[in-house]
Structure formats: structure tokens, C-alpha cells
Amino acid sequence: MKPAAHATLRLLAAATGLVAWWCLYRHLAALAAWLTYTVAGLARGSHLGASVEFFVFEVPKVLMLLVLVVFGVGVVRTFFTPERTRRLLAGRRESVGNVLAALLGTVTPFCSCSAVPLFIGFVTAGVPLGVTLSFLISAPMVNEVALVLLFGMFGWKVAGLYLGLGLVIAIVAGWILGRLRLQKYVEPWVYENMATATDAPSDDGTSMSWAARVQAGLTAVREIVGKVWLYVLLGIAVGAGIHGYVPENFMASLMGRDAWWSVPLAVLLGVPMYANAAGIIPVVQALLGKGAALGTVLAFMMAVIGLSLPEAIILRQVLRPRLIATFFGVVAGGILIVGYLFNILL
Amino acid sequence: MKKIQILGTGCAKCQNLAAVADQAAKTLGVPYELQKVTDLKQIMSFRVMSTPALVVDGVVKLSGRVPTLEEAQKLIG
Numbered sequence: 001m002k003p004a005a006h007a008t009l010r011l012l013a014a015a016t017g018l019v020a021w022w023c024l025y026r027h028l029a030a031l032a033a034w035l036t037y038t039v040a041g042l043a044r045g046s047h048l049g050a051s052v053e054f055f056v057f058e059v060p061k062v063l064m065l066l067v068l069v070v071f072g073v074g075v076v077r078t079f080f081t082p083e084r085t086r087r088l089l090a091g092r093r094e095s096v097g098n099v100l101a102a103l104l105g106t107v108t109p110f111c112s113c114s115a116v117p118l119f120i121g122f123v124t125a126g127v128p129l130g131v132t133l134s135f136l137i138s139a140p141m142v143n144e145v146a147l148v149l150l151f152g153m154f155g156w157k158v159a160g161l162y163l164g165l166g167l168v169i170a171i172v173a174g175w176i177l178g179r180l181r182l183q184k185y186v187e188p189w190v191y192e193n194m195a196t197a198t199d200a201p202s203d204d205g206t207s208m209s210w211a212a213r214v215q216a217g218l219t220a221v222r223e224i225v226g227k228v229w230l231y232v233l234l235g236i237a238v239g240a241g242i243h244g245y246v247p248e249n250f251m252a253s254l255m256g257r258d259a260w261w262s263v264p265l266a267v268l269l270g271v272p273m274y275a276n277a278a279g280i281i282p283v284v285q286a287l288l289g290k291g292a293a294l295g296t297v298l299a300f301m302m303a304v305i306g307l308s309l310p311e312a313i314i315l316r317q318v319l320r321p322r323l324i325a326t327f328f329g330v331v332a333g334g335i336l337i338v339g340y341l342f343n344i345l346l
Numbered sequence: 347m348k349k350i351q352i353l354g355t356g357c358a359k360c361q362n363l364a365a366v367a368d369q370a371a372k373t374l375g376v377p378y379e380l381q382k383v384t385d386l387k388q389i390m391s392f393r394v395m396s397t398p399a400l401v402v403d404g405v406v407k408l409s410g411r412v413p414t415l416e417e418a419q420k421l422i423g
Contacts, residue, residue: 082395082410109410113357114396116386121395189387219411317386 025064032057051244058236058282062152066145066225066232066278073107073144074220078213080108082118089127089135094178097131102170105138106163112140112311116318120190129186130178136315137331138170141306145228146277153285161342162298166306169334176330185323231279239282246290255292262296263339267332270303277305295342302335348378350422353389353409354398362412363398370418378422 035056036042042049085108089101110118115136122132142163150159208216255262273280284297312324319327350367354360364382371378383389383401392401396410400421407421 086395109396111357111359111396113355113359114410116355117389117397118395120390121393216411 021064021068025061028061028064029057047244049244051240054243055236055240058153058239059233062149062232062236062282063225063229065148065152066228067221069144069148070224071217071221074217074224075213076107077109077220078208078216080104082108082110082114082121085135086122086125086127089122089131090125092127092131094128094130094175097128098134098171098174098178101127101131101134101174102138102142102167105135105170106142106167108135108139110139112308112314115311115314119315119318123186123190128178129183130174130176132174133177133327134170134174137173137306138167140308140311141170141302142166143277143305145224146281146301146305149232149277149281153281154288158294158298162301165298165338166302169302169306169331169338173330173334177327180326182323182326185320185326187318187320190318228278232282235279235282239286242283242286243289246286249291255287255296257293257295257343262293263299263336263343266296266300266339267303267335270300271307271328271332272309273304277301280304293343294346295339295344298342299335299339302338303332306335307331348376348422349403350378350380351383351401352380352398353383353392353394353401355384355386355389357397359412360398363400366412366415366418367400367422370415370422373415374419374423376423 032053036049036053037044040052042052085104088104089097092100119132119136122135123129147159147163150162255266280301284292284301288294288297307328312328315324315327348371350371352360352364352367354363360382364380368380371380389397389399392399392406394406394409398412399409400407400413400418402422408417413421
């Protein structure tokens with residue numbers, strides 16, 4: 001078969017797949033109700049019925065969204081290699097650089113195990129420290145798995161809020177950290193061994209074929225969905241239990257907006273937790289339905305996803321404890337403000 | 347003798363890359379030695395920004411992802 005015909009065929013297959021995806025997605029709610037009440041014969045309005053329906057509806061919904069979005073993001077990311085992002089950021093003025101770094105943090109491929117090489121690569125290429133930190137805040141916090149889960153469980157408004165506020169925190173915290181002149185708390189060897197270094201290939205992501213980009217999207221689906229599906233299942237199972245069995249307004253006194261201490265407590269609890277966004281969000285969504293306040297819930301999620309102890313330990317290789325503490329302090333402060341603002345405004 | 351180095355601090359992807367590179371080199375039938383570089387300073391001397399990375403005879407061939415077997419064969423051979 002000619003290459004052109006091959007491409008057309010693939011495009012057609014992709015379009016058919018997308019239509020099938022959409023049809024199934026539209027009818028998931030009806031399907032879940034039918035499975036729960038007609039096939040399984042559970043009583044409407046019962047605790048068990050509510051829990052089962054929640055589970056049977058949310059699991060396929062979230063997994064379907066995840067597959068689609070992770071694939072799309074996987075393809076988009078082939079355009080933004082770390083090398084290219086570094087070139088875009090090197091030599092930028094601080095304020096503009098912070099904004100750009102936070103935005104690029106959302107689309108550049110990032111894994112916390114690469115945080116150190118990336119940090120060194122940025123700093124030694126002349127990216128200001130504060131701008132580099134903006135990137136390191138936004139990259140883990142504003143990620144596609146968290147956004148899909150938020151969209152699936154809370155709707156686009158909360159997902160949008162999380163995206164916007166995550167970016168604002170990354171920009172402002174990075175800018176403040178840049179102002180604090182903390183360069184002396186970066187381990188000195190970071191700047192030392194650059195003289196002897198040889199150049200890595202200039203892989204800027206512009207020369208890839210479309211077939212390779214699609215392949216990268218599929219790999220992302222296999223890697224990411226393969227890793228988080230179990231957390232999605234567990235998270236939604238716990239959420240379903242809460243949904244059906246925990247009484248209304250149970251959380252109001254504990255995590256409601258009148259409890260002033262709930263926001264700092266949420267952040268304090270969130271930092272040492274290194275839960276997957278996929279596991280934590282369904283639980284949090286169920287709590288919200290039982291009277292927890294949105295600001296408290298957002299603060300908790302941001303602290304869990306954005307700040308983690310393992311990340312601090314990894315960064316310790318290049319940053320002195322004082323810089324790490326300041327870094328975490330400033331970001332946690334930003335999250336606190338977001339939490340309070342939401343509880344007051346909404 | 348080809349010198350294959352795997353740069354990475356020991357994450358799951360680094361193990362996968364080492365396994366794929368090893369298999370690729372075996373199927374190519376060339377004499378080779380495989381070395382895992384886990385020391386951060388040494389990794390950084392190659393100027394890679396994302397791990398794992400594949401280095402063949404001192405040249406960085408790939409970084410940040412695990413290639414397929416065929417791709418690894420091309421990169422090594």
C-alpha cells in the first residue's frame with residue numbers, strides 16, 4: 001500500500017475510534033444506572049445502590065478520559081523537550097521568565113526522578129534560579145492526570161481553578177524565591193563541572209515524524225495509565241463507600257469553611273503524603289459532597305500533589321536544606337492563601 | 347568493543363533501558379560492555395537533562411525515554 005493511502009486509513013481509524021469513544025462516554029451514566037438497578041437488582045436510594053452506581057459510573061468515565069487526555073498530552077509533549085524549554089528560558093528576565101517557566105512546566109515531559117539533572121541543566125545554562133523553581137513547582141503540580149481527575153469528578157470549573165491557581169502559585173513563589181537571592185544555597189559543585197562537559201545531542205523535538213509522535217502518545221498511555229489505573233480504582237472505591245454510607249454534612253465540622261484551622265491542617269497533612277493524584281481526588285470529591293469546604297479541599301490536593309518529601313530528598317543533592325525549606329515554605333504559604341481565599345469567596 | 351553506558355539514578359525506567367540496551371547489543375552480536383552510571387556528577391558531565399540516557403562510545407544517543415528494541419539496535423549498531 002502507498003504511504004498516502006496508509007496515512008488516510010490510519011486517520012479514518014482514529015476518527016472512528018474517537019466517535020465510538022464519544023458515544024460510549026455519553027451513555028455511561030445510563031449504562032451505570034441500568035447495570036446497578038436492573039442487572040444487579042439493587043434498590044434505588046439504598047446505601048449499597050448509591051455506592052455501586054457511583055463506582056460503576058466513575059471508574060470507566062475517569063479511565064476513558066485518562067486514556068484520551070494522556071495520549072493527547074503525550075503527543076503534545078514531543079514538541080517540548082527539556083532541551084527546547086531550556087533554550088526558551090535561558091537569559092529571560094525574571095518576571096517574564098517565571099510566567100513562561102510555569103506555563104512550559106505543564107507541557108514539558110517531567111518525572112521527579114529527573115528533577116536534579118533538569119535543575120542543573122537549567123541553572124548552568126543561565127536560567128535564573130527563581131525561574132527554574134517556577135518550572136519545578138508547576139511541572140509536578142499542574143499535571144494532566146490531576147486535571148483529568150478534577151474534570152471528571154468536579155467538572156471543568158474546579159479543574160480550571162486548579163490549573164489557574166497552580167500556575168499563579170508557581171509564578172509568584174518562583175518570583176519571590178528569585179528575589180530572596182538564595183544562589184549561595186545551591187551546592188557549589190553544580191556550577192563547577194560544566195567546563196569539562198561535552199554537549200548532548202540537540203534534540204529539540206522539531207525533527208520528529210508524526211508516526212513517532214503518535215507512538216510517543218501511545219507509550220505515554222501505556223506508562224501512565226498502566227501506573228495509575230489501580231489508584232483510580234482504589235480511590236473511587238473508597239469514594240464510593242463514603243458516597244453511599246457517610247452521612248450528609250459529616251465533614252462540615254471537620255473540613256467545613258467555619259473551621260479556620262482546617263486549611264493549615266490540610267496543608268500540613270498533605271505535604272508528607274505522596275499520594276497519586278489519581279487515588280486522592282476521588283476520595284476528596286466524596287468528602288466535598290459531605291460538607292467539606294472547597295478551599296480546604298483544593299489546598300489539601302495541591303499540598304499532596306505539588307509538595308512531596310521524596311522530591312525534597314531528591315533535590316537535597318543540589319540544594320542546601322535552607323533553600324529547600326524556604327522553597328517548601330513559600331509554596332505552602334501560597335497554597336494556604338489559595339485555600340483561605342476560596343473558603344471566604346465561595 | 348562497544349562501550350554502552352546507561353545514565354540514571356536507579357528509577358524503574360533506568361532498569362528498563364539497561365535491559366533493552368543489553369538485549370539489543372546481544373542480538374546485534376557485537377562485543378560490548380555495559381556500564382550503569384549512577385553517580386550524579388558523572389551523569390551531569392554528559393550534560394543530559396532527563397534520565398535515563400543511553401550513551402554509546404561516549405556519545406549521548408537518547409535521553410528521557412526507553413526506546414523499542416529496534417530503535418535501540420539502530421542507536422547501538
